[in-house]
Amino acid sequence: MFNFTPTTASIPPANNTLRLKPLPNALPNYQPLSPLAFILRAALIYPEKIALIHTDVPFPVAYNFATWAQRIQNLAYALIKFGIKPGDSVAILAPNCPMIADAHHGVIAARAIVTPINTRLKPSEVAYILDHSQAKLLLVDHEYLHLVEGTTVPMIISKDTGRMDDPYEVFLAEGRYFSKEAGWQGLDTEPDENASAVLCYTSGTTGRPKGVITSLRGNYLAALANAFEGRMDRHSTYLWILPMFHAAGWTFPYANVFSFATQVTLRTVNYTHIWNHILRSGVTHYCAAPTVQIGIVNDPQAQQPKQSVTAIIAGAAPTAHLIAELEKKGIKPVHFPSAIRETYGPFTRNYEQESWGPLSLDDRARLMARQGHAFATAEEVRVVYQQENESDPLQDVPRDGKTMGEIITRGNIVMKEYFRDPDATRKAFAGGSFHSGDLAVMHADGSVAIMDRSKDIIISGGEVRLYPNLAGSTLTYPESMQNASSLAIEQELVTHPHVLEASVVARPHVKWGERPMAFVVLHPQHAASWHGRHQTFASELKAHAKTRLPGFACPEWVEVVPELPKTSTGKILKTELRKIVAKL
Numbered sequence: 001m002f003n004f005t006p007t008t009a010s011i012p013p014a015n016n017t018l019r020l021k022p023l024p025n026a027l028p029n030y031q032p033l034s035p036l037a038f039i040l041r042a043a044l045i046y047p048e049k050i051a052l053i054h055t056d057v058p059f060p061v062a063y064n065f066a067t068w069a070q071r072i073q074n075l076a077y078a079l080i081k082f083g084i085k086p087g088d089s090v091a092i093l094a095p096n097c098p099m100i101a102d103a104h105h106g107v108i109a110a111r112a113i114v115t116p117i118n119t120r121l122k123p124s125e126v127a128y129i130l131d132h133s134q135a136k137l138l139l140v141d142h143e144y145l146h147l148v149e150g151t152t153v154p155m156i157i158s159k160d161t162g163r164m165d166d167p168y169e170v171f172l173a174e175g176r177y178f179s180k181e182a183g184w185q186g187l188d189t190e191p192d193e194n195a196s197a198v199l200c201y202t203s204g205t206t207g208r209p210k211g212v213i214t215s216l217r218g219n220y221l222a223a224l225a226n227a228f229e230g231r232m233d234r235h236s237t238y239l240w241i242l243p244m245f246h247a248a249g250w251t252f253p254y255a256n257v258f259s260f261a262t263q264v265t266l267r268t269v270n271y272t273h274i275w276n277h278i279l280r281s282g283v284t285h286y287c288a289a290p291t292v293q294i295g296i297v298n299d300p301q302a303q304q305p306k307q308s309v310t311a312i313i314a315g316a317a318p319t320a321h322l323i324a325e326l327e328k329k330g331i332k333p334v335h336f337p338s339a340i341r342e343t344y345g346p347f348t349r350n351y352e353q354e355s356w357g358p359l360s361l362d363d364r365a366r367l368m369a370r371q372g373h374a375f376a377t378a379e380e381v382r383v384v385y386q387q388e389n390e391s392d393p394l395q396d397v398p399r400d401g402k403t404m405g406e407i408i409t410r411g412n413i414v415m416k417e418y419f420r421d422p423d424a425t426r427k428a429f430a431g432g433s434f435h436s437g438d439l440a441v442m443h444a445d446g447s448v449a450i451m452d453r454s455k456d457i458i459i460s461g462g463e464v465r466l467y468p469n470l471a472g473s474t475l476t477y478p479e480s481m482q483n484a485s486s487l488a489i490e491q492e493l494v495t496h497p498h499v500l501e502a503s504v505v506a507r508p509h510v511k512w513g514e515r516p517m518a519f520v521v522l523h524p525q526h527a528a529s530w531h532g533r534h535q536t537f538a539s540e541l542k543a544h545a546k547t548r549l550p551g552f553a554c555p556e557w558v559e560v561v562p563e564l565p566k567t568s569t570g571k572i573l574k575t576e577l578r579k580i581v582a583k584l
Helices: 036-045 065-082 098-109 123-132 142-148 167-179 216-229 246-258 271-280 290-297 320-328 361-368 422-428 486-493 524-530 534-546 574-582
Strands: 050-054 061-064 089-093 113-116 135-141 155-158 196-201 211-215 237-240 262-265 285-288 309-313 331-335 382-386 394-396 405-409 434-442 448-453 464-468 474-478 499-509 513-522 557-560
Touching: 036 065, 036 098, 036 216, 036 246, 050 065, 050 098, 061 065, 065 098, 065 167, 089 098, 089 123, 089 142, 098 113, 098 135, 098 246, 098 262, 113 246, 123 135, 123 142, 135 142, 142 155, 155 167, 196 216, 196 246, 211 216, 216 246, 237 246, 237 271, 271 290, 285 290, 290 309, 290 320, 290 499, 309 320, 320 331, 320 361, 382 434, 394 405, 422 434, 448 486, 486 499, 486 513, 486 534, 499 574, 513 524, 513 534, 513 574, 524 534, 534 557
Parallel strands: 050 262, 089 113, 089 135, 113 196, 135 155, 237 262, 237 285, 285 309, 309 331, 513 557
Antiparallel strands: 050 061, 196 211, 382 394, 382 405, 405 434, 434 448, 464 474, 499 513
16 A cells, blocks of 8 residues: 554544443433444444545545544544534535545534535635535635635635644644543434534525535435445445535445445546556445546546446436446446435435346446436335326326426435525425426336436427426426427437537527537547538437437537536536527
């Protein structure tokens, strides 16, 4: 590996008691659920196993579970010494690194609320989140100080070195000294498993970001589900590609620890580093959005690894083509399609069926691209629409694979609320379920397939029925097939061998109201052959689309672009593409 010695304050004492402080007068058959229990369990059972590795940086570090648990304890005491009280918000502005990994556990150990902030935001957006979350302290990585210039929120800066003179390490050492070696028994256990644990903010692409509050209980149960559905155990090595600030890493900061998995952190999405770890660090699992997965399978270093690798895909619907390409590289795709902050990340999974065995890779990939069913600890996923003049406003769509409705769900892994926004909470929970805003169909086997976001449906002629959904906005459900799903169009465009990525949005049309416009990134291996001939390629792609799509769904316009606008997690920003279309 490499030579590294943890700071003195990180070394746990002998005979360390790895147990949460018992609650007074607690019943013998009840313990409030909290993901904090996972790190204590891991440190007790596998103290010497490597828990966290941070390489590809000037000062690499590695911590076993015993040492990491001590560092988390130190952070909790440091926060309490600083004055953090139960229910206070502690913000973290950092890439994937030990500090943000520590914070997901150490902040809740202090009975405070973890508030991770997207490092790709503008200073004004960061300032809004710090103010709205009422953050009492900010843990900030040294590379992102420019985002918080002028803030009045107190800061602890990490230089990401793991060395004793690092300000963050000094903060942890102060916590250790303050504890007077009281250990875990000196920290009060949160008695309410429904207490707020994590506060994540939405991207705010159509307005101010909304704060999504989740509970200790919900994070515990969502983490168990992720570990189970991802088939993770003590032999697993998880590579952090998904940012831990995004929806709190879909609860994988807790799922990995519950599984006793080793975690490898990457500060940036670097395909050279990713493949180096897959091929040489024994990586068995990673999570990434479809656009990042495209970059992984198309990287020049891509090759079949010796070990089994599971790629967890979530955040957006993958194409069948991408799923097939991953399998060709020997990487097993596990589709956790519906992953949003309001549901702790993933809440559905596509379950492979025995009947798929004889199918071709392409046919199997098409089935795998569906969103599937609710997964462990989640409740049933329904696809509904609201009928007017009916006693029951929520009507389940028929299981015909054609009729679209909105995905709704409820249960253990749905958020508590939108922080300081009761109106948005009321709308999201109208009718007793959470409204996702995703339009989908239900197949005969009960599996769900997302067709689009409600705002992304292309209304191209034909009759349209409009239903006001219970969340207070208007959803469009097509009465005829002349209303096209941008996702369905994208699925077919990327089957062209020269297309790396495609995104489709509606563009006004004089006759038909709207028609699809495709923005396409060419595969690097073929881009040179089309240089100066993009119009010719556009004609070829349109001809390709006509062999796979009905006429109204074929792109009227095709624009070849060097790249697509994306969020920090690799999700395509269709809002930016619509701005381009609006100027045409």
